[in-house]
Amino acid sequence: IEKLKHTTAVENIFFFENTTSTMDEAKKISENNKNLAHKSLIVALNQTQGRGRKNRHWLSFGENIYASYIYLPKNLMPQDGLFVMFAGCIAIVLALKQIGIDAKIKWPNDCLVSDKKIAGVLVDAKSDISSIDEIIIGFGVNINWADIPEETNATSVYEVTKKTTDRLFILDKIVQYLEALIKLIENKRKSNIIKLWRLYDTTLSRKVEIISDSKKIIGKASDIDEYGFLLVETQNGIQRIITSDSVRFL
Ligand code: ATP
CATH class of the missing domain: 3.30.930.10 (Bira Bifunctional Protein; Domain 2)
Structure with a gap:
């Protein structure tokens, strides 16, 4: 030690x-x-x-x-x-x-x-x-x-x-x-x-499910922003910013 x-x-x-x-x-x-x-x-x-x-x-x-x-x-x-x-x-x-x-x-x-x-x-x-x-x-x-x-x-x-x-x-x-x-x-x-x-990294460009208490988001992990938050692009083209929720690979 x-x-x-x-x-x-x-x-x-x-x-x-x-x-x-x-x-x-x-x-x-x-x-x-x-x-x-x-x-x-x-x-x-x-x-x-x-x-x-x-x-x-x-x-x-x-x-x-x-x-x-x-x-x-x-x-x-x-x-x-x-x-x-x-x-x-x-x-x-x-x-x-x-x-x-x-x-x-x-x-x-x-x-x-x-x-x-x-x-x-x-x-x-x-x-x-x-x-x-x-x-x-x-x-x-x-x-x-x-x-x-x-x-x-x-x-x-x-x-x-x-x-x-x-x-x-x-x-x-x-x-x-x-x-x-x-x-x-x-x-x-x-x-x-x-x-x-x-x-x-092994998160970006993968299909993910974001799990939180209030919502469930499915999409592609597209990038991280300048704050390090994860950007997820949903199927209808909307970009969501994930600040701390858990990510599950699909
Ligand atoms: P996720 O469960 O999606 O990984 P998370 O990354 O937020 O969410 P953490 O809070 O970092 O998870 O770690 C806790 C989770 O990790 C537990 O819920 C369990 O699924 C898993 N886990 C617990 N102990 C270990 C361990 N020794 N090694 C690997 N995984 C573990």
Whole structure:
């Protein structure tokens, strides 16, 4: 674990054998000492209440990555939160590339291999009207999870490679890429994030169903806009802007 501290990306490491969720621990750490929280990495071996977006359950079985990273940005605007989520996905894809895994990004927060979810990213941003003063980025990356239930549509590094992988090696890479990518956003280079996102994306030009409480939209994912929102073209030619709802591939 201490090895993770060798980069400038990580200032403090908090390690838990077991916790409810690394997001909960990250919140406590930032509440207790905001000034020291910057670049803190919270790592757990197991989680009992892992979360996805909208309080969905994140299955936390097996030797996977469960981690959260706290970053106190200098120059991020409230609308940059989605780009931080993209940065999280790109960082995971680049880290998995190092062990020969070809993962793709599904808008907005998932990484897939052969259309099965290998990782998810969660972003919790604290902002006022003009800026974000804290972001906590959570990662669940399925590494050595072997007995994945059929109905989950999940996969893992183990399932893809049939080999056990050092999860801390992958986490180290993720955090290093993530820090570099967040800096790009801070330096107003969001176009670079969009370029990388497009390079690894598997959402655009696919037929999708958008699932939300109030409506169901079917159409083609045509593009993302300057805010990172997904544009979906419905059959009658109307363009809908999707800001946070879930996407299902048809
Ligand atoms: P979707 O369910 O369409 O992927 P989403 O991208 O918003 O929606 P998240 O909130 O990111 O989903 O993640 C939660 C969902 O991911 C769960 O509802 C479940 O379907 C799936 N899931 C939960 N745990 C895992 C896991 N360890 N690996 C892969 N998928 C998981």
